[in-house]
Amino acid sequence: MRKPAEDTAACCPPAPEGTDLRPIEGPEADDELAALAKAVGHEARVRILRLLARRTTCVCGDFVELLPLAQSTVSQHLKVLKEAGLIRGEVGGPRVCYCLEPRALRRLKALVGGL
Amino acid sequence: MRKPAEDTAACCPPAPEGTDLRPIEGPEADDELAALAKAVGHEARVRILRLLARRTTCVCGDFVELLPLAQSTVSQHLKVLKEAGLIRGEVGGPRVCYCLEPRALRRLKALVGGL
DNA sequence: GCGGTTTATCGTCGAAATACGATGAGGAAG
DNA sequence: CTTCCTCATCGTATTTCGACGATAAACCGC
Numbered sequence: 164m165r166k167p168a169e170d171t172a173a174c175c176p177p178a179p180e181g182t183d184l185r186p187i188e189g190p191e192a193d194d195e196l197a198a199l200a201k202a203v204g205h206e207a208r209v210r211i212l213r214l215l216a217r218r219t220t221c222v223c224g225d226f227v228e229l230l231p232l233a234q235s236t237v238s239q240h241l242k243v244l245k246e247a248g249l250i251r252g253e254v255g256g257p258r259v260c261y262c263l264e265p266r267a268l269r270r271l272k273a274l275v276g277g278l
Numbered sequence: 279m280r281k282p283a284e285d286t287a288a289c290c291p292p293a294p295e296g297t298d299l300r301p302i303e304g305p306e307a308d309d310e311l312a313a314l315a316k317a318v319g320h321e322a323r324v325r326i327l328r329l330l331a332r333r334t335t336c337v338c339g340d341f342v343e344l345l346p347l348a349q350s351t352v353s354q355h356l357k358v359l360k361e362a363g364l365i366r367g368e369v370g371g372p373r374v375c376y377c378l379e380p381r382a383l384r385r386l387k388a389l390v391g392g393l
Numbered sequence: 394g395c396g397g398t399t400t401a402t403c404g405t406c407g408a409a410a411t412a413c414g415a416t417g418a419g420g421a422a423g
Numbered sequence: 424c425t426t427c428c429t430c431a432t433c434g435t436a437t438t439t440c441g442a443c444g445a446t447a448a449a450c451c452g453c
Contacts, residue, residue: 193324201319203390205411209308209315212393223430236412238431243410257420257429268393275318275390278327278383320441338400351442353401358440372399372450 183270187277196274199267202247207232207240212263215250221260298385302392311389314382317362322347322355330365330378337373 186192203209207230214220214229223241227234241261244250248267253260301307318324322345329335329344338356342349356376359365363382368375 188328193328194321197319197321197324200315200324204312204316204319206309206312207411209312213303213308216393224428233413234430235414235432239411242431254420254430257427259430272390272393275387278331278387322441339398347441348443349400350402350444354441357401367400369400369449372397374400 183266183273185270187273192274192277195270199247199249199271199274202243202249203271205240205243207237208244211237211240211244211261212249215261215263221262222258223261224258298381298388300385302388307389307392310385314362314364314386314389317358317364318386320355320358322352323359326352326355326359326376327364327378330376336375336377338376339373 185195203212210230211226214226220226220229223234223237226237226241230237232240241250241252245252245261249264249271250261251264253262300310318327325345326341329341335341335344338349338352341352341356345352347355356365356367360367360376364379364386365376366379368377
């Protein structure tokens, strides 16, 4: 059985602040926006991002219980989000705590805002 | 041959203003964000949106010249954007003028901002 | 009406995405 | 060391995407 993961409040470091220096438009920015948007372009991944934003949970197993998907599928989606740079995964014991990457999220908002 | 389409400045109506009343989160909002992001999640479509934002052009044939894609492929991308509600197509003569749908764009920004 | 121009749609093909179960890796607990 | 729990990865089937050429549809000018 799974334990409900009560240690969900503080599993990620404070968040590395810093400014995004890259341009908000141009061919590179276009590709970047397309890649980020593609990562967000799936219901399950949006829900994962939302759950992480609310910090109600951050462990893979919790997502499996909250989403109508198999564990391997959830892991795939987490991988996509991680490769897009939108989330980060910290190994803590047998579990893995995922957190939002605020930098990438800011970047996405900036790029979308530039439309 | 194609004429360079100099009548690009005023091919779209003023833009239907109005407020977006729908919620910014919840299952429906998740699906909506996923659908919009999926539409944006391609380099060619991002470039089309950028071109439309600058209003430098708005005719399908112009995109074909500016993108390394066949006419049918460009038309497909325009269709995806239109079905997502992000652009609108007005028929003017043998040409079709595409314009951004500001409402949908605002909606997208709001949904992304809610992350 | 007839040609010429522009755009959409159809059919097709290969590539990528999505889903699953099964299996493997790695730490915690005993 | 062994067992249990968690998660990632592999292999695979199905679906969807992205691209193209060819063709049809719509409109203007003559």
